[in-house]
Amino acid sequence: EEYFHRILKPSPDEKRLVQVEAARARGESQGKPEEVVSVFSWFETWLCHRCLELSITQEELQQHLTARFTGASESSLDVRISALMNAGLLTRMVAQVSNQRGTCYWFSIPGIGVLAKNLVHGRTELEGLLSRRRYCEILQKELEKRKLHNSSLGMCFHIRDLLGSGKMKSSATTCGALLRLVRN
Template sequence: RERRERQKLREEKISMLVNAGLLSRQLSSTTTTADESFWFSIPNVGILSKYLVKGRAELENFLGRRRYHEILQKELEKRKLKFSELGVKFHVRDLLGRQKLTTVTTTCGPLLRLVKD
């Protein structure tokens, strides 16, 4: 009896995650209904990855065309990106984390410099 209750609770939790879009059933001819498999999923991740890639490229191209490949952070944050809805601050942090940018402390504020590959 306790086993059935745990099984029912497990199925309810799985159904909740499937309905929320965080799990999707893995369709396979080898699995039976008692032995289901699932994939983790993130809804709308395609849009996020599109904006991420295009925003990275836009910032890298912009800095690559500048003399010395650098700009003050506050000056860069005034710009609006054409191909990304995520914002300049997000992409600056992303590029810093990927070590594509370095920061240099100046009297005018942080200076962002594109790292040469």
Template structure:
């Protein structure tokens, strides 16, 4: 007898929004057993969906739920809609966006409350950290901060800024400017990079450099275990490393040229 998992209510409530947006997602996955019509089609619902794909417990709760911006494009394929709604969510202080890594031009998203809870869990009882959360995190929508904002607007001293850098809340962007950062993000980056490389290598080695999605999902790849197969597939599809094609045998993932 077939058993189906209960679809979270949040996804059911978004069907009307999907019709309004006119962008019906066709993403499906064995990981969550969610049918096409149950998938989120507005940006916030897509973020909530991607957030469910891995459990922070597998990282001993040392990172928050991190969502790659381009992953959202794999669920809601109208990039203009996604970018506009992400901007609205940032203005409403519901999400924070961060530059992912020092050498790659990618951005990730964390829900603001998740970010605050993560920081307080990692750096409890620190008045400089509390001040940072109440000022810069609460009031700034950008991914970076300059010295004028930190000193003149948020009233941080040079010593306090140094403390924030040492705590992993800021990383140096240039002289007098910093990227806002996620403490412990290096743990995520290690698993994310390994999983991406493993998935792409698997497809590259396949005949004609293409593989059925179902076949890939059935592979036991250790490197993708922590973040999950669906999480990594949304990464390589959204980043356009592969093209997803509908065939009579199911969805096919083909390495992009």
């Protein structure tokens, strides 16, 4: 739970910059060519601040790379793009989504998959637990005593998540807060 608390604390931009620095350090320690290592500095200082959208086309990315690394060959640009993808900073869009604009890349937040997996599994488990109860309700203090088997985020996190998403409602009672699953 502490690990995920630390992940959630920094903003996505801070997390991305930490990941860029880690990728640069990994590249240097593995003896990667300077053209590969330098693309991480460029990504951190230039591209992250200029591209405010969630994605970028391959043409735009190559234009930005060519402007920064003048005289770079096509294969050199592909090596740099591959380095960004291998570091988890860019993800190629699915073909169906990117047909209109050619090849596109999503800017990604590295390591988000583990968080998303735990979030989905925890939500599902908590919703299943509540749906099996009579009237789909339980006292909050009773629920907080239980452990989730499929998520390491903790019960309190998932309670707040379901309350915030509107899938669960809280009512004050004399025994404490009563949590009720909202039926669709």
